[in-house]
Amino acid sequence: MNRAGVCWRRFLWGVALFVSILRPAVAQPQAPIPALAFFSPAKMQGARLSPGGRWLAAITSVPGRRVGFLMIDLDGKEPSRFVETSDKDDVVWFRWVDDEGLVFSVNDPQDRSVWGLGRGLMSMRRDGTESRMLIAREYEPEDPLRKRRYLDWAHRFLSLGAPGSREVVVGEPRYDVRHEFSHTILKAVNITSGATRTMPDLAALRESEWLYDVQGRPRVARQSVEGDVVTWWADDKGVWKELVKAPRFQAPYEPAYVDGNDGLVVRTAAADGSLVLRRFDFSTGKPVSEAIVSTPGFSGGLSPVRLPGSGTVVGLNLTVDATTTVWFSPEMRQLQDKVNAKFPGRVNVLHCQPCDNPRAVVVHTFSDVDPGSWVLYQPKDDKWQLIGQARPDIDPRRMARMSLHRTAARDGREIPVWITRPPGDGPRPAVVLVHGGPNVRGSYWGWDASAQFLASRGYVVIEPEFRGSVGYGFEHFKAGWKQWGRAMQDDVTDALRFAAAKGWADAARACIVGSSYGGYAALWGLAKDPDLYRCGIAHVAVTDPRHMFDFHWNDISSDAKQYSLSVLLGDPKADAEMLAAVSPLEHAQRIKAPVLLVHGGRDRRVPIDNGERMRDALRRHDKVVDWVVYPEEGHGFQFLENELDYWRRVEGFLARHLKP
Secondary structure, eight states: OEEEOOOOHHHHHOOOSOTTTSOOOOOOOOOOOOHHHHHSOOSEEEEEEOTTSSEEEEEEOOTTSOSEEEEEETTSSSOOEEEEOOSSOEEEEEEESSSSEEEEEEEOTTOOOSSOOOOOEEEEETTSOSOEEEEOSSOOOOOHHHHTTOBOTTOEEEEEOSTTSOEEEEEEEEEOTTSOEEEEEEEEEETTTOOEEEOTTOTTOOOSEEEEOTTSOEEEEEEEETTEEEEEEEOTTOOEEEEEEEETTOOSOEEEEEETTTEEEEEEEOTTSOEEEEEEETTTTEEEEEEEEEETTOOOOEEEEEOTTTOOEEEEEEESSSEEEEESSHHHHHHHHHHHHHSTTSEEEEEESSSSSOSOEEEEEEOSSOOOEEEEEETTTTEEEEEEESOTTOOGGGSOEEEEEEEEOTTSOEEEEEEEEOSSSSOEEEEEEEOSSSSSOOOOSSOOHHHHHHHHTTOEEEEEOOBTBSSSOHHHHHTTTTOTTTHHHHHHHHHHHHHHHTTSEEEEEEEEEEETHHHHHHHHHHHHSTTTOSEEEEESOOSOTTHHHHOTTSSOOHHHIIIIIHHHTOOTTTTHHHHHHTOTTTTGGGOOSOEEEEEETTOSSSOTHHHHHHHHHHHHTTOOEEEEEETTOOSSOOSHHHHHHHHHHHHHHHHHHHOO
16 A cells, blocks of 8 residues: 555644535626536545544545545544555545454546456555455456455455454355356455355355345345345344245335344335335234334435444434435434534434444535535534535535426326526526436435536526436336336426426527436437427437347346336337337437437447437438547546546537527
């Protein structure tokens, strides 16, 4: 490891009040904020306390250095230091294993190899010494000597091991005769010696998803068997029992987390499909009727907060419109209330070790106009100290407010719509920003680089959570099945009309923009409603839904095509006519507005043939199309210079077609 002691005390302890966090939002005419401020890597990316609560580690950057660790001794017995783990790699993620050691992964932002380096898994002592590679970052030929040093690049970190064991749990993917993913083999790796052992009693299970208890033992396993999903449970003796088997997307409940050593909490659904958490009763084989917590209108993710040792869950970080925390401990509820009063109108996520009587708490505080900061609070002394900011170059006073609305689509279904509005009155030219997936959630309340960049250029940004999106109840998700280009597209159109009816958007000056499925929706929106939009931008776009099945070299497995895509998108044979009817490629002649078409040369999710065929079809019909290829990019952006170039092109393209 490369490391250097840096005098961080003045930086950490010398901040008296968080003026940058609580600045009032006032608009003032200034030069546009450069794209670099929005899309460059954040200066600080996370902070966590060690299990004993003495040490604080934060992922941060120092001018002229790689992204590394800021290490702080909260007892003040050792000087704070910056630990740079490599002269070319940036730290992207980490977890404390114990008070002395941690594991982490890295990224080389300038790696231009054909397949790209993996992020691997490394371990080190908190001071940067005793570093070891646990999982390689690139494929290497079979080498018995190498196998004794570290695991091959395909392994992935899954969980911490038992407390005091210095082990972590990793997974080795296994593949079938078609070279497609089959299941995962679990292994425990010692972070000090690198010694590896296969987890016992799991040979008969061919699973791909696992949940663990606080001892690092796998307790829940989920297995996909053709069109069914099977869920298993292991008792405290390691004996596995089948809990439920159901067709994909039809399970009556799904495992959420292990509570303590022997409790299981499952996800169930209310009448509207929103999330209800219930304990599982092993004596009856069913969830109990009493709810632990419910989130009406939402069915998002969750993250349990556990006590060390017992593994008892004392709180849940839940995703509703934004992240919120439900504490089961009265003391932690009081502490959360105190933090919320200190930083009102913001999301305030607490990280404590332990959370029953914390000596220190790290607060991640952010809002729709503020990318966020990390603050250290010491309850005993009632002391608040700023650790660092994610993007100090972003002035919250110049950002746009974001809000979630629910509007009725043309068939009466309620559609959530995110609106990001620049300061000022009157309708603005509009960008309809369609999320990818499509069966994911698009946005959350918080600072978003893409929406804020567009709003900073004077556009109102409309982000519909069209049917088929997840996070808003199972029924909303199910309503999007086989609705590509149909009701899903109508929801996008209706979101624009909603914003125009409110006086926020100028419907006569609107552009539709998206990546992946969002790129498909942009192209189909131009073809389906050719007089609605002045322009369209499609990045790594699916240009014909049938291509999702045709391209045998993309990274969607045969199992997913057969049992998931056939439900969500349509059957390639039985629904062939329906899929052709909503193909932008088949209807390129209907498009009137100029198109910016962008693709990555190494895209394996949506191969570049999608873009090339669409480009050729548009040109055959004498349509205006700007074709841009980034040869070294895949299904997204790896290199900052390309991402900045893309957004500058977007800025210029929108200005030409939406502004007077």
